[in-house]
Amino acid sequence: MPQLTDQGAIDRAETDGAAIDRAETDAAETDGAAIDGPAGTGPAGTDDHERTGTWMTPEEYGASRAAVWTAAVVLVTDTDGRVLVQSVDYRADRLLPGGAVDAGEAPSAAAARELREELGVDGRYPRGLAVDWIPADTPGFPPEMRFPGEILHVYDGGTWSAERIDAVRLPAQEITGIHFAEPADLPALMDAGDARRALSALRARINGPGTALLEDGRPTAPTALDRLGVLRTRRTPLHGTWHPGPVPAQLPVRDHCGWLFGPDGRVLLLIARATGTAHLPPPTAGPATGAVPLGYRHAAQGSHARTAARLTGLPPAPDPAYARLLATPEQVRELSDWGPAGAHELAAVHEARARLSLPVPTRTPPTELPEDGVRW
Structure with a gap:
């Protein structure tokens, strides 16, 4: 990582070393006059105080960093292993509950706030199932939105009982309904990237402790469940x-x-x-x-x-x-x-x-x- 310039340290170093550097600098300027540029420049016309190496000012370093959005969603299942998805009034496909992380807000706090606002359910969701990097060139974002890419956190909402599901209260607008879907049906109900992410997060929950790192919904270190594509086909009901x-x-x-x-x-x-x-x-x-x-x-x-x-x-x-x-x-x-x-x-x-x-x-x-x- 580039180092930030400590201008005060540079100034102190220049002052402390002035007696030593002055003689060497004067000699270098005299000896090199034939090849140096105009007065006040270094070799080949460069500035005397040009930085070398990887030093940056705080402004330069800040400008060099990539800016991305941040969001948080929650994966919830019912006792039959089906995944909670919700319908919204602004798009045709289904979504996991959740949304954007506000400025200065922790992703886990955003997850709790979104479920409270969207489903009327209070809770904490400390366990992360997956962290997904969504590239800036992902289809579906209008150019005027200037989508910069996104880091999306998927949290474990656990298994909800029938009583907790009955306690869901939808807001007056935005969320128009919820549905528990068979995992294999998610690609037909959701955007392709959202479905990949949900299935990867569900496999991560089945795998056990640990958070899966995803890139566009795909694990960077696939497990056996990922490699074999489990849950991509509807499970055979075996009740009784x-x-x-x-x-x-x-x-x-x-x-x-x-x-x-x-x-x-x-x-x-x-x-x-x-x-x-x-x-x-x-x-x-x-x-x-x-x-x-x-x-x-x-x-x-x-x-x-x-x-x-x-x-x-x-x-x-x-x-x-x-x-x-x-x-x-x-x-x-x-x-x-x-x-x-x-x-x-x-x-x-x-x-x-x-x-x-x-x-x-x-x-x-x-x-x-x-x-x-x-x-x-």
Whole structure:
């Protein structure tokens, strides 16, 4: 970074060194008269006091800095993992709640103020999910606006209950409605850059602690969820009631999946490379010990059986169309549309983990496993 000129220090240095410099300067001027320019200039006609190096005056340094706008939005989901977007009276596409940061205002304070003004909801949103750099040449801004680019902060608004959603009060103008959208539907509802940013922020929330750095909505350091494009395809609704234990003999079984634990308490998760959809694996996906029938989800289309077991390794990937990840049970649920029964299934999963003497897993970005397998 260029250094600012401390004019006082320069003046003091010139005064203190005058006795030494004067003789050298006089000699240089006499000896170099033939090649120097007119009196009062240095070599090649430059000013005697021309600065060298990277020194700048405060005015010059301030003028050299890029000016950008600043904004803050908040990502809110409901208990089914859908994203809150709002309709406004000044554009056709949907937006996350939020807006411009006022002069002298902290971005987190702006986020809280905007939700209070737009939705009538008080709150604090200290956790940042993403910081996005939006370039000045982004389409959609009229030339007369002179858009200089923008730094946009995305904060985590958490998961809102039905009661909190019912407490939303819209203002008399600007916000005309709110809607909870399936993540995969965001590109159809929002501006392309806004949708990329919202999905990147949602993946960052699922990944765990840490803020994603984005450039035009794209992560500068993509995680496995980003690389595989999870949530770009609509999740398959898998609702119904949860029942512990084995499936009764008289009930048809539609599918059978496994909660297969690694040694750190995380579980195996499959991601379809073509669609980014998340799936639990079959219970035979790898060698395992301690297998027990965990329970089943009963719905109109049949029963979905679940087995819990501890993996002792994984063979080479049988199908290159799927990536194999280790994720926390909570991350698996957040990537799925399981309805209210998902909470009961999640509780049963943690009971099985405890019975298998496995630790509570730390939420970190899901880890993609090598295609040639792994042994524990």
